[in-house]
Amino acid sequence: MADNFKDWLEELKSKINIVDVVEGYVSLTRKNGKYWACCPFHHEKTPSFSVDEGGMYYCFGCHKGGDVISFVQDIEHTDFMGAVSILAAKAGMSVPEFSKKGDKTGVSKRKRDRLYDLMRESASFYHKALMSEAGKAARDYLDGRGIARSTQVSFGLGFAPGNGLIDHLRQKGYGKDEMTEAGVAGTSKSGRLYDVLGGRLIVPIINNLKQVIAFGGRVLEKGEQPKYRNTKETVIFDKSKELFGQHTIKKAMIEGAVDSVIMVEGYMDVISLYQAGIKNCMASMGTALTVQQSRLLKRYADKVYISYDGDLAGQKATMRGLDILYGEGLSVKVVSVPGGKDPDEYVREFGKRGFMDLLAQAKPLFEYKLDKLAEGYDLNVAEDRGAYVVEAVKVLYELKNPAQVEAYMDYISAKANIPKPVLVKQYAQGAQAESRPIPKLELAKKTGKYYNAMRFVLYSLFGGQEGVEERDLSQYITDEEHRAIYVEYMRLKSFKEPTLDDLQAMAEQYPEVEEIFREGKRVTEEQAPKVFADCMASLEKEKNKREIAALTRQIDAEKDPVERDLLLAHYAALTAKNKK
Numbered sequence: 001m002a003d004n005f006k007d008w009l010e011e012l013k014s015k016i017n018i019v020d021v022v023e024g025y026v027s028l029t030r031k032n033g034k035y036w037a038c039c040p041f042h043h044e045k046t047p048s049f050s051v052d053e054g055g056m057y058y059c060f061g062c063h064k065g066g067d068v069i070s071f072v073q074d075i076e077h078t079d080f081m082g083a084v085s086i087l088a089a090k091a092g093m094s095v096p097e098f099s100k101k102g103d104k105t106g107v108s109k110r111k112r113d114r115l116y117d118l119m120r121e122s123a124s125f126y127h128k129a130l131m132s133e134a135g136k137a138a139r140d141y142l143d144g145r146g147i148a149r150s151t152q153v154s155f156g157l158g159f160a161p162g163n164g165l166i167d168h169l170r171q172k173g174y175g176k177d178e179m180t181e182a183g184v185a186g187t188s189k190s191g192r193l194y195d196v197l198g199g200r201l202i203v204p205i206i207n208n209l210k211q212v213i214a215f216g217g218r219v220l221e222k223g224e225q226p227k228y229r230n231t232k233e234t235v236i237f238d239k240s241k242e243l244f245g246q247h248t249i250k251k252a253m254i255e256g257a258v259d260s261v262i263m264v265e266g267y268m269d270v271i272s273l274y275q276a277g278i279k280n281c282m283a284s285m286g287t288a289l290t291v292q293q294s295r296l297l298k299r300y301a302d303k304v305y306i307s308y309d310g311d312l313a314g315q316k317a318t319m320r321g322l323d324i325l326y327g328e329g330l331s332v333k334v335v336s337v338p339g340g341k342d343p344d345e346y347v348r349e350f351g352k353r354g355f356m357d358l359l360a361q362a363k364p365l366f367e368y369k370l371d372k373l374a375e376g377y378d379l380n381v382a383e384d385r386g387a388y389v390v391e392a393v394k395v396l397y398e399l400k401n402p403a404q405v406e407a408y409m410d411y412i413s414a415k416a417n418i419p420k421p422v423l424v425k426q427y428a429q430g431a432q433a434e435s436r437p438i439p440k441l442e443l444a445k446k447t448g449k450y451y452n453a454m455r456f457v458l459y460s461l462f463g464g465q466e467g468v469e470e471r472d473l474s475q476y477i478t479d480e481e482h483r484a485i486y487v488e489y490m491r492l493k494s495f496k497e498p499t500l501d502d503l504q505a506m507a508e509q510y511p512e513v514e515e516i517f518r519e520g521k522r523v524t525e526e527q528a529p530k531v532f533a534d535c536m537a538s539l540e541k542e543k544n545k546r547e548i549a550a551l552t553r554q555i556d557a558e559k560d561p562v563e564r565d566l567l568l569a570h571y572a573a574l575t576a577k578n579k580k
């Protein structure tokens with residue numbers, strides 16, 4: 001066996017074929033020496049996602065591309081080592097000890113593997129028990145809640161018949177210590193082992209590598225306490241770092257290119273929504289959201305809906321969790337479920353349609369906060385209005401984007417009926433009183449087709465791609481950061497051709513430069529002209545869209561019929577161009 005990770009990785013790469021790997025997720029068709037499919041990363045009807053046997057993939061629609069490891073990272077929403085583990089399993093190789101990252105527990109890999117095996121064995125025992133005679137009460141319960149057999153299988157639901165699991169694991173060769181360490185068994189006063197979830201409906205908690213890491217148990221009889229119980233935290237289960245529903249959301253994303261995640265409180269909410277056809281849900285396990293969970297979530301989508309029950313959503317701990325999500329650059333909306341219902345109850349009563357309507361009415365995080373705050377005041381009373389405004393502008397200090405501060409000032413102004421200049425003054429005064437700096441613009445990483453395209457165009461500019469000089473890029477590079485990079489580069493260029501050292505210096509000032517190179521290098525020299533042309537076409541479309549939007553506003557405001565007709569003609573020409 002290889003004695004360092006690099007050699008081992010080479011060995012792994014030589015054993016896997018990207019075509020086989022991709023084929024495991026989407027079906028490929030061979031054409032012009034490449035394999036094609038509809039892209040699993042964006043929604044499309046004609047294939048623009050290509051794989052070549054040289055080991056790279058690239059999508060001409062959303063410009064995602066890379067090698068087999070980055071493909072698995074993207075499609076499995078995992079990190080580098082996560083992707084490596086998945087590929088190693090496919091190749092029948094085991095990830096060597098020297099590469100095991102993040103294991104600060106000092107627990108050997110062998111031991112952890114034993115625990116994973118024990119958990120899988122337990123899950124399969126519980127699942128079989130659910131489908132057996134012993135599981136009838138649990139099946140009746142699930143039937144009562146409308147959870148179909150297929151959903152039960154998707155989530156690997158089970159039932160814990162008394163202490164049956166203990167005997168089963170013993171037969172499989174697991175000892176007392178292993179069972180207690182895994183959290184499935186407890187020890188009674190008399191020293192006997194018992195199943196900590198005995199008599200309960202079992203919900204396995206599965207990580208993003210499809211390993212069972214813990215179990216949740218729900219009582220079947222009304223009134224029994226506690227209603228939910230989880231197995232304890234172990235060396236393979238740290239609940240502050242995991243989310244429930246990862247394996248199902250992953251599948252849903254490949255099938256339907258979902259662009260958001262719905263966060264709910266409990267696993268029964270996830271299961272009920274899934275059953276109703278809403279498959280992009282995850283749950284944190286009884287804690288307010290942590291930074292680690294936010295980062296995990298971000299691997300799945302940039303947009304998140306929070307659907308907690310009314311009481312919990314307003315609580316301080318929950319709010320902190322939402323601030324963490326926002327801080328990680330996610331767009332956060334809060335869903336209010338009427339009548340104090342939880343999502344599980346609501347979707348069972350009103351179906352997918354009803355729940356989707358709630359999503360459509362979800363409030364952006366800061367609107368939610370400002371409304372929540374207003375509940376404590378009577379805004380018909382002048383004194384209360386003043387007091388509300390003082391607190392409301394403080395909420396805005398957490399906003400990163402000055403344009404958003406502006407927009408929410410308008411919101412508060414309308415809500416409290418206080419003129420905006422007063423709020424602006426209050427905002428500055430409040431900041432001074434608390435001696436906090438007025439929030440600066442902090443740059444969140446921008447993703448999506450449009451930003452990818454801008455980055456690739458800049459990469460082409462740096463690399464002297466043919467045809468790039470002829471284009472006036474200033475019309476296309478429109479967002480603040482990319483524009484700053486572009487302007488700086490052109491400024492340097494007006495003196496002399498910028499060197500790699502110049503670019504290095506720029507990277508220190510503008511972190512995006514590094515990103516531009518990192519992404520750009522994923523495209524081979526051979527692909528580059530085509531990719532460049534595609535990116536330019538996307539940007540052109542985007543530019544037209546912006547013009548159309550501006551024109552629409554102008555048309556709406558134009559009173560003069562002749563002027564209006566001229567604008568309308570211009571509008572028709574622009575929209576026709578954009579359809580091409």
Ligand SMILES: [Zn+2]
Pocket residue numbers: 039040041042049059060061062063064
């Ligand atoms: Zn794509």
